[in-house]
Amino acid sequence: MPRKLAEITLESWGLTHLRLPVTSVVSELVTNSAKAVSSAEIEVSLHLQDAWLRLEVWDSSNVIPDVPIELDLDAEDGRGLWVAAHLADKFGIDPQARGGKTIWAMWQHDPSGGDQGESHCP
Numbered sequence: 001m002p003r004k005l006a007e008i009t010l011e012s013w014g015l016t017h018l019r020l021p022v023t024s025v026v027s028e029l030v031t032n033s034a035k036a037v038s039s040a041e042i043e044v045s046l047h048l049q050d051a052w053l054r055l056e057v058w059d060s061s062n063v064i065p066d067v068p069i070e071l072d073l074d075a076e077d078g079r080g081l082w083v084a085a086h087l088a089d090k091f092g093i094d095p096q097a098r099g100g101k102t103i104w105a106m107w108q109h110d111p112s113g114g115d116q117g118e119s120h121c122p
Helices: 002-012 016-036 079-087
Strands: 042-049 052-059 090-095 101-108 117-121
Touching: 002 016, 002 042, 016 042, 016 052, 016 079, 016 101, 079 101
Parallel strands: none
Antiparallel strands: 042 052, 042 117, 052 101, 090 101
16 A cells, blocks of 8 residues: 555656655565554655655654665565665664654655655555
C-alpha cells in the first residue's frame, strides 16, 4: 500500500521521473520497519517543498540501525538501508521525541514541475 500511495502521489505532483528510486526506497524502509515493529506502528509520508521531495518512514522502535558503508551481499540484514542511502540525494535517521525513529530520504527536483503538497499513509 505505501508503495502504491507513493506512485499515485508522485504522478499527481508531476514527479513520475522519481518513481523508481522513491518506490524502491519506500519498499526497503517499510520492510525494515515491519521487521522491527508491527505494521500498526509504522507511518509513511511524502512531503514536497521547493526543490525537494522528502520521504519519511517512522516506526515505534527506538533502535537506530547502522547504515552499512559497503554493500555486503552475504549479509542477512542491512542491504535495504544501503540501497536507500544510495538511491536518495540525502538520507538520514532521526530519533523522535514521541518515541521511535524517522528514517528519511530526499530527492532534488525541478520545483516548477510539481505542486507543493503532502501525503500520509499510516
